[in-house]
Each structure stands twice: as structure tokens, then as C-alpha cells.
Amino acid sequence: xxxxxxxxxxxxxxxxxxxxxxxxxxxxxxxxxxxxxxxxxxxxxxxxxxxxxxxxxxxxxxxxxxxxxxxxxxxxxxxxxxxxxxxxxxxxxxxxxxxxxxxxxxxxxx
Amino acid sequence: xxxxxxxxxxxxxxxxxxxxxxxxxxxxxxxxxxxxxxxxxxxxxxxxxxxxxxxxxxxxxxxxxxxxxxxxxxxxxxxxxxxxxxxxxxxxxxxxxxxxxxxxxxxxxxxxxx
Numbered sequence: 001x002x003x004x005x006x007x008x009x010x011x012x013x014x015x016x017x018x019x020x021x022x023x024x025x026x027x028x029x030x031x032x033x034x035x036x037x038x039x040x041x042x043x044x045x046x047x048x049x050x051x052x053x054x055x056x057x058x059x060x061x062x063x064x065x066x067x068x069x070x071x072x073x074x075x076x077x078x079x080x081x082x083x084x085x086x087x088x089x090x091x092x093x094x095x096x097x098x099x100x101x102x103x104x105x106x107x108x109x110x
Numbered sequence: 111x112x113x114x115x116x117x118x119x120x121x122x123x124x125x126x127x128x129x130x131x132x133x134x135x136x137x138x139x140x141x142x143x144x145x146x147x148x149x150x151x152x153x154x155x156x157x158x159x160x161x162x163x164x165x166x167x168x169x170x171x172x173x174x175x176x177x178x179x180x181x182x183x184x185x186x187x188x189x190x191x192x193x194x195x196x197x198x199x200x201x202x203x204x205x206x207x208x209x210x211x212x213x214x215x216x217x218x219x220x221x222x223x224x
Contacts, residue, residue, distance in 0.1 A: 031211060033212065033213075041217070042201060043215050044215070045212050087153065096141055096205065096207045097143075097158045097165070098203075098211065099155060100153040100155075101152070103152055
């Protein structure tokens with residue numbers, strides 16, 4: 001079965017750095033996704049990790065440790081527009097059936 | 111530009127009525143997902159299709175929900191009869207199995223059952 005855990009809420013200050021953690025349990029690992037979802041909108045793809053290590057994409061980076069079942073999303077130089085929910089997702093059982101965590105609601109304050 | 115299109119965007123209906131939600135996946139994508147999102151449950155996977163065949167609908171209440179893909183350009187999700195607890199945002203997403211598996215989401219259908 002699948003189990004994905006993320007913190008429910010986080011608060012950070014504009015210009016700062018925030019790290020959002022995700023732990024998962026799955027059989028047949030086939031990569032880990034991060035999505036961003038603004039209130040009232042659809043989730044949008046941020047990153048995909050299939051190998052261990054850090055993937056950097058502008059202000060956003062994502063890290064994966066397969067042996068620990070652990071990932072994090074790092075957001076640098078936070079902007080007010082980064083206030084959103086961040087969803088961790090893994091394909092179930094090595095398939096392409098994408099299962100989402102409950103999401104972490106990030107509030108960026110001035 | 112390529113996007114997943116869902117209709118309607120909003121639907122208000124009375125309990126007991128049939129509801130049909132439609133989704134046009136991105137051309138060339140071979141996987142389609144239906145998700146339901148509520149504040150309490152988050153994003154729940156209802157059904158998953160690959161090459162128009164239903165591979166998994168274990169997340170869907172079978173007595174009232176049904177999902178189909180009549181052709182490669184249309185996926186439907188039906189609720190009959192609808193109940194107030196079905197009120198949620200229903201998202202359709204499509205992707206390409208064999209690639210990274212990234213799912214592209216439509217804008218969703220906000221369903222309210224009164």
C-alpha cells in the first residue's frame with residue numbers, strides 16, 4: 001500500500017528559505033513528484049525525482065533519498081506568490097497511478 | 111496550447127439527480143486520472159485509465175459512480191444518484207505512461223449537491 005506524510009501547515013517570511021518534507025512508503029518505487037496548488041486552482045507540476053540527490057530548478061529544488069523514503073522541497077527567496085499548498089506524490093506500486101499526500105499549506109508573510 | 115479541458119467548471123444539483131462530468135485529455139496522452147478533492151480528504155484517486163482501459167477504480171464508490179472513456183478524446187465521470195457528500199472539486203488529469211509519468215491537471219469541476 002501507499003503511505004505519504006507531509007506537515008499540514010508551514011509559515012515563512014518573504015525572502016527566506018523554507019524546506020517542506022515528505023516521507024513515503026511504497027512498493028516498487030517509480031519516482032516522486034512535487035506539485036504546487038494555489039487556492040481554487042488545479043495542481044501544477046514542480047519537480048520529479050527518480051534518483052537520489054538534489055534537483056535544482058531556479059528558486060525551487062527537490063531532494064530524494066530512496067533508502068530513507070524521504071524527499072524535501074526547498075523554496076528559496078520566498079515570494080508572496082509562493083503561498084500555496086505543496087503536494088508530494090508517488091506512483092503506486094511502480095505503476096503510473098499517481099497517489100498524493102495531503103499537502104502542506106505554506107503561508108508566506110511579509 | 112495543450113491543456114486538459116473539463117466541463118462544466120461549476121455544477122449545482124439537487125440530491126438524487128444524475129451528474130456527468132467530462133474531460134478532454136491532452137492529445138497523445140495515454141493515461142487519464144479522475145481525482146476528487148475536499149478539505150478533509152485531500153486529493154483522492156477515483157479512477158485510472160491507460161489506453162482507454164480502466165486499470166484501477168478501487169477508489170470509486172461503485173454503487174453510484176462510473177467512469178468511462180468512449181474514445182481517446184473524452185473521459186466521463188458520472189454520479190447517479192448524487193448525494194450531498196459528493197460535493198467536492200473533481201479533477202481530471204492526463205499523462206504519458208513511459209515518460210516521467212507527470213500528470214497534467216484540468217481546472218476541475220466544482221460540484222455542489224444540495
